[in-house]
Amino acid sequence: MKRTVLLFFSLFFSFTVLAQNGEKSITLKDAETNLPIEDATIYVLKTKQTFLSNSEGNVTFLLTGSSNIQVTHSSYIGVTVRSSALVKTDNVIYLKSNVNDLDEIIVTKQHPQKILKTLVGNSVKKLTVPARLKVYSREFFKMNGDYTYYNDGLMNFQLFGHDKNFKSDILVEQNRSFGLINEEITSDVLGYNLNDIMQNYYNFKYLDPILEPNAKKKYDFIIKGYTTNSDYNVMLVTPVDTDGELRDDFKIIYDSKKKIIVEVSSAISPLSFANVKEKTSVGSKNIYKSIFKTIYRIENENYYLVSSKEEIGFERIEKNKKTEIEVRNYFVTTSFSNHNFSYKDSEVFKDKTLYNKKNVILSSYWDVSGLTATDEEQQIVLKMADRQ
Structure with missing residues (x-):
């Protein structure tokens, strides 16, 4: 009987462990x-x-x-x-959704823009540096309705410096790219400039338009509470007059006690689309889509970038034609460490993008990358890989 019980327990334990392991x-x-x-x-x-x-x-x-x-x-x-x-x-x-249109509007003695400046300054100081971020990046490039280029990569970013002098060294572990970019397409539309991307994220550069002194005349600032999280507030910033320029709607979620930003998102305001005039001069761009989102994580004493997503779509005016271009980028921190790691200067990746880097594939890193490809994205990648 004991042997039967022991055998049953052993099989049950083995099954339980196997159930907890794997994908x-x-x-x-x-x-x-x-x-x-x-x-x-x-x-x-x-x-x-x-x-x-x-x-x-x-x-x-x-x-x-x-x-x-x-x-x-x-x-x-x-x-x-x-x-x-x-x-x-x-x-x-x-x-369950925690979005509530009836969330209380918070009246403050200070103008919300001044509060935002304080949040940015404090967040910059609180971000954990030095640190190492293992990052998975993914980029889709679409021209005239057809996906023509794709790249992804697994990289280590070693962050150092402080405040507004953040710097980073990049070590690429693996990468791959498929497809071709039209020679007329310049590198500035290929998405991330890896050499300054962390500086932008760690200095909240994308908030510059609403931090300028005259932004209080161009935008409405509203602060609301969060029904399900008393520590969080959300600041909504919307343009009041576009003056014929494209301007974004901003949403900033922040910890009101720690006074640090946890999420920023923005998209072109519908008001802008309604009032902006189409450009016709050669070389100009008519932007029809622009979406941006970053998420930061607070973990005990550590505070760091978790992810970013950017999408842009525009029509470029050329001499005898118009070229429609869309770029979609993802950036996910899969693991974080507040320690330095050893490397040689010769190992540091110094190009702006992974575009010209030779493929280095050691494993199916994209399957455990931190961001699972959708069925549609998988088909796009396979289609472009077949063209090689």
């Missing part, structure tokens, strides 16, 4: 609409790895042993699940 898949959905949730952060406490849900709400990652898994999103109530509960091939987790 895990989660699909995040809105509890009310059943729609997928994009840009949710999934943090595995055991391995301290970070993942981001894609536009289908999917997240895939590898896990050895059991761990708590935190799921957070600025628009939803966060949850923590045990990896042992993820036993299905596709595990669906429903999140």
